[in-house]
Amino acid sequence: MIQISPRRLRARRRPVMSGDRRPVRLALVVAALSLVVTGGVMAVPAPARAADYPSWEDVQAAQGDANAKAAEIVVVQGLLEQLQTDLDTKNADAVTKGTAYEEAQTAYDQAEFKLGQLQDQADAADAVAAASEERAGQLAAQLGRSSGGNDISSSLIADPGDAGQLLYRIGAMSKLTEQADGIYSQATQDRNTAQSLSDQADVAAAALKVLAAEAEDALAAANEAAQAAADAFDEQETNRYALEAQLAVLQSDLTTTKEEFEKGEAERKAAEAAAAAEAARLGSPTNGTPTGVVSSSGWTRPSGGNISSGFGMRVNPVTHAYILHAGTDLAAACGTPIFAATSGTVSYAGWYGGYGNFVLLDNGGGVTTGYGHQPNGGITVSVGQHVEVGQQIGHVGSTGNSTGCHLHFETRVGGTPQNPVDFMAQRGIRL
CATH class of the missing domain: 2.70.70.10 (Glucose Permease (Domain IIA))
Incomplete structure (x- = not known):
């Protein structure tokens, strides 16, 4: 060699x-x-293998599934944050609309109340004017009876001795007539003023009623939007709970797979060590x-x-x-x-x-x-x-x-x- x-x-x-x-x-x-070298001996059986168990690829696959599910939860969590922001915005808008509706309704109620007061004033002024008209008519009739229905000049010529008395009555009647006319004129003016204010209040109340109705409609729309946002949030929240439950299962499976892999690896190494020790002992x-x-x-x-x-x-x-x-x-x-x-x-x-x-x-x-x-x-x-x-x-x-x-x-x-x-x-x- x-x-x-x-x-x-x-x-x-x-x-x-x-x-x-x-x-x-x-x-x-x-x-x-x-090169030519040594000869050999009969082969010795290889060490026994450990029982089948999950491979490292199985562990990686399980980890990948868990990671993918966790990524979905992150996405849904981000969506929930957006939905929560949207819900908060819509709830705030509903609060604003509710406040506006309350203010509009209060303004309308106050206008209605003021309209009633003005209408009462107008009715009272009208009653005073009517009474003044009646009193003026009574004074006119009384004046007519006092003069006997004749011409005053003729009465003085016919009965000169009664002139003083007649002139007194004529002066008194004149004063009463002036007072009645003044009362009537003031009552008429008050009635007209009250009626004018009542008419204006009626127009204002009608306008406020329209605004209150619009505010009520806006509030209803805001509440509906807020409810829709709440429903969307609840739906995604339910989805998140479902994903978290799935993740928990996957993590449990991952833990089990890892444990089985580690146990299998330990058993394999132990078996190999035992086989090597036995081979060394036998050899x-x-x-x-x-x-x-x-x-x-x-x-x-x-x-x-x-x-x-x-x-x-x-x-x-x-x-x-x-x-x-x-x-x-x-x-x-x-x-x-x-x-x-x-x-x-x-x-x-x-x-x-x-x-x-x-x-x-x-x-x-x-x-x-x-x-x-x-x-x-x-x-x-x-x-x-x-x-x-x-x-x-x-x-x-x-x-x-x-x-x-x-x-x-x-x-x-x-x-x-x-x-x-x-x-x-x-x-x-x-x-």
Whole structure:
């Protein structure tokens, strides 16, 4: 098998990272033309999956429904504010119209009352005038009887001795007549004035009655508009209540969906962890150092699993070529974590021909460790990253020249491959 030193490897590597998903057949062609590596073991069943539960897309959809309903409520709330403003305006207009109607009705009532007073005055003046007319007529008749109906001059000639008495009566009658005429004239003037004021008051009352009727109509229209505004507000308020009820349901559904998603995720992770732990337990060697134990020299076992193929010359199970197997295969289960055997810096992480997805660590002092056959997407580190002993760097898989899930583990000094069993034993770790 062709070996490449870490320095040459860094110079020649391609920028293909762990996310590369080129078909396996391409890997086999590359392997056939370039690198031939280890054989493999039988595949171990994948960890059981958690029961079905809502996906993150379901959570997002539920959130979207709730957000959409909340947006509708915001729109309706804005409309309610506008309707409330309109209702307040119409109520204020109705109050103004009601005040105007009350003022118009009061003015009309006062005019009607004044009209009645003036009419009473006119009726009283008319009665006085009528009485004055009657009194004047009586005085005229009395004057006629006193003069005997004859000419006054003739009466004086015929009865000169009675002239003084006659002249006295004539003077008295004249005074009474003047008084009657004055009373009559004043009564007539009062009647005419009262009648004129009554007529004016009647016209004013009629006009005020028209204004009161118009004010009443305006009030009725304002009340109708205010009622329509109130009905519109109530309708939208009912709509808002309905939307809020729907939002409450959606939020409840969202909460339930999130809880089920989180519960499902927790169950899935727990199941994966349990499966990984079980795989590590089942794949752990019975006579080697347990995974996770760090020796005093700072080294640890890179993965579980018994040795399925050791270091040295062998027939490659894929290419059937007799070639050096430059590492040791640990038959850990698919998906089992791979840990850094010791601290170092990632000098390569990606596809590496027959090694499949491969991570190379520069551990310093010319020492390097390699971890091959990781699944697509299984590498958890990147070039240039520093890792500590026991830190997870990937997962066990079966890419490249492999017939089943296992870890191909290499140890090199100065670029020369060393037997990992002896190399690790010298550092306190039994493979």
